[in-house]
Structures are given as C-alpha cells and as structure tokens.
Amino acid sequence: MKRAILLLMHQGKSYTEEVAAAAAGLGLALVAVSSRPERPEVLEATRRHLADCVVTEEPELHPGDVDKAVRELADRGYRVEAALATFEGYRLLMAELNERLGARDSAAPALRLCLDKYELRRHLFAEGLSEVRVHRLTPGTTPELDPRARWFVKPVRGAASFAAFILQSVDDLADLPAIQEQMRADRQMRAIFMDRYDFLAEEYVEGPEFSFETFVLDGRVHHLCVHEKARVERLERTTLEGMSVSPPASLGPELVLEGADFVTRCLAALAGHGLSTGAFHIEVKYWESKKRWEIIEINPRMGGSLIDASVRTVTGLSFFDLWPEGLLLADGERDAFHDRLTRASQLEALRTGAPTRATVFLSKYGEKGRTVDAIRFDPPTRAPRILRVHVAQGTELEVSDRAICLMDALWDVAADDLEAETAFLDRHATEHFHVRYR
DSSP states (O other): EEEEEEEEEEETBBSSSHHHHHHHHOEEEEEEEEEOOOHHHHHHHHHHHHHHHESSSSSSOOHHHHHHHHHHHHHHTTEEEEEESSSSSGGHHHHHHHHHHHHHOOOOOHHHHHHHHHHHHHHHHHHHSSOOOOOEOOOOOOOOOTTTTTTEEEESSTTTTTTTTEESOOGGGGGHHHHHHHHHTTTGGGGGTTTOEEEEEEOOOOOOOOEEEEEHHHHTTEEEEEEEEEEEOOOSSSSSEEEEEEEEEESSSHHHHHHHHHEEEEEEEEHHHHOOOOEEEEEEETTTTTEEEEEEEEEOOOOOOOOHHHHHHHSSSSHHHHHHHHHOOOOGGGGHHHHHHHHHOHHHHHHOOOOEEEEEEEEEOOTTBBBEEEEEEEOOOOOEEEEEEEOOOEEEEEEEESSOEEEEEEEEEEEGGHHHHHHHEEEEEHEEEEEEOO
8 A cells, every 4th residue: 555645636736746746755645635626637537646645526525425436445455644735714624624634633622713803813812812703694683883983804714815894884784695605605705614604803903914924833833934015905895915924014023023922822722622732824014103913814724825935935835745744753753854944934033133134925816707808927127036927818717706816926135124125026026917808
C-alpha cells in the first residue's frame, strides 16, 4: 500500500499543484476526491498532479463521499493517512476524517465555532475578548439596533466578502431574502455556506484592518506574517480588499505585536473546544476610538489570493508545505518544527528589531454580470514578480454580491519605505490595468 494524503477538491481544483509538491516532499502520494466540476476540462488540467482521483456526481462533497473515496482508494492500493482541504467549505469534512485517521488536527467543534461568526462573536464577548455587540437577523423582523452606532451586516457563514456591507439604513435589510437566493444559487460558492444562509449585524469597528497568517501545532501559536489591508473598496453589497502590505505601514511594531498577543489569547479561548492544530487566516481590526484590538473573523484555513506567496516571500515558508507536514508530524519532530517557525516568523523579527522582507500585493475586481471583452496589465516599469490574471476575453462574470477577482499581482518592496511604495504601486496599477466589457 502506498502512503497518501487525500485532497478534498472543490469542482476539480484546490491548489492541486502546490499540495502535490508538498506531498512529494514528504514522500507521500497525493490522491483526491473531487466534487463534479461544471467543465470537465478543469479536471483534465489537475489530474496530472494526482496519483489518483475519485470524482462524485454532485457539485459539492458530502461526508459519505469522503468515506467512500477512502475505501475506493484503498482498493486501488493507497492508504490515506491524512486529509487536507484548502477550500473552506470542506474544512469540517477534513477535520472529521483526520480524527478517524489519527492525524493532527483541530476538533470539528472548535472549527464549527470559528466558522459561525455569530456564535464566535458571542463566545469572545463572554470571554471578555470582545466589546462588539451583535444581533442575529431574522427576515421580516426589524432588529433593534442602537442608532448611535454604525452596524455591519454579513452572513453567519461566508467567504469572498459575500454580501458584507456597512448598514446605511434598516431598509437595506429588505434585500437579504434576494441575497439569500443568490447564495443558494451560487454553484461555485454554495458549499461555503454549509446550508446556513442567515445573517448577522454587528457593531462596526472603525479602524485599520489586518490579517494574521498563523499556524498552530498542539496549541502553540506561531504568527508567521501579518498583512495590512491598505486599500478597501466598498460597493453596494460587498467590501473589496484591493491592496495588502506586509508588514503593516500604518501602525508601529509595538501595536502590531499587541495585536498578535491579542489574537493568541483569542485562540487560547477556543482551546477548550478542541482548537489545537492547523492553518488560520485571522482578520482583525484596531478599534481606534477604544484603543483595542477586535477579531473580525477566525478563518480555519490558509489565506487566499496571493497571501501564501507573500508569506513565502517574507518568511521563506509556505502554508502549502507546513499544513501537510503538521498533519503527520512525529512526536520527536515537534520541537524542530516549532523552532523553524519561530526563526522564520515576521512577528518575531518585529519583536526583536531584526530586518524583515516586505511585499505589496493587489487585486482587481470585476463588475457582476458583465462579459469581459479585453483585459490587460502592462506597466512600463516595476512589473510585478507574480501576476495572475483569472479571466480571459469572453468570460462571463457571475451575477453575485461577492468579490469577483480578475487579477492578482505581487511586488517585493523596500521595508523601510512602505508608505511611499504602497502609494506608488496603487497609482501604478490604477493607471496600467485595463478591462473592457461588452
């Protein structure tokens, strides 16, 4: 029997090439179970990175699909020793299978709490780790929201900034049933919601926003890298993250380290539910008027877009390598693993005053329901080191109140001149990125 990691793939793709390289580095085969893609050619492109693959008949994976795939793959000569899901909608399936396999992972109840933004807020509030008030929204009922505060609306479970917006008027809540229908009909993203389509309104935290890219092993927290969301664009029913910079430019190291320690305390408050191991993309804000940090979301997965590319640039480590390794790490290798993460951590460099590398990456988004006629990014100087264009001529963009990304680009920048670098690249990208619709 060949030892293998099972990748839980969503509709034929889930960073397959990167995970395959990580599995090979561990001397393991990469096998997969995938939900059915809309276009068969998607699987053709990813199969070459897999030792074997089981494809279901439905556009979403379910627990029975995973168990059946493990049995089928065993019959084909593969012993699955751990499961990995980079797609958030399958994170609970991953944890439940890893518990049965004996792989290192957080318990499903802890992950379920992280994924439920309403219950997570209530838990942190009860633990004295949040001052944000929250209300569950009921269709057809006007919530009693304090008019002196600003309120932010978002799904209880969600991703890609789907229907996440500042509430201008309670009349705007009349749109929620139509948005819920979008969520149910969104074939690509529906699995993210895990059959939950309810919304919450929470007190809006006024201040800069950041994300901590964090790895936890056996309860020990390593903040590898931190990004500041330097440019945020607000559309009618969604919020777009246009540019991220690492390390942060608007706050000094002392405040950033205070934020890191706060996040560590929040993760510790989830340990009793079984949060112990895994990759986390943790969104936080610094509430300027209250001079305190607040959790926005604890996402039990690695960050999307070019976040991992940025982490690799800054630290030399990649979550694509760390996460599979952590699943199967032998007891005798734990100390060396922790030491490696501590040495690489950007946060440790900020703590000691050591030099750190820096990056800026940006994302450009499209208009829902439009068809792309032409797209190009042709800067005459300072071309990005990484450029990924996600659409081509003729691409029909989804009719959806979520972020629809057209392009991502990343630059290495001077850590001692972040403000000027960010301003220049923002102008640079605006001037030289062009998209035309039919």
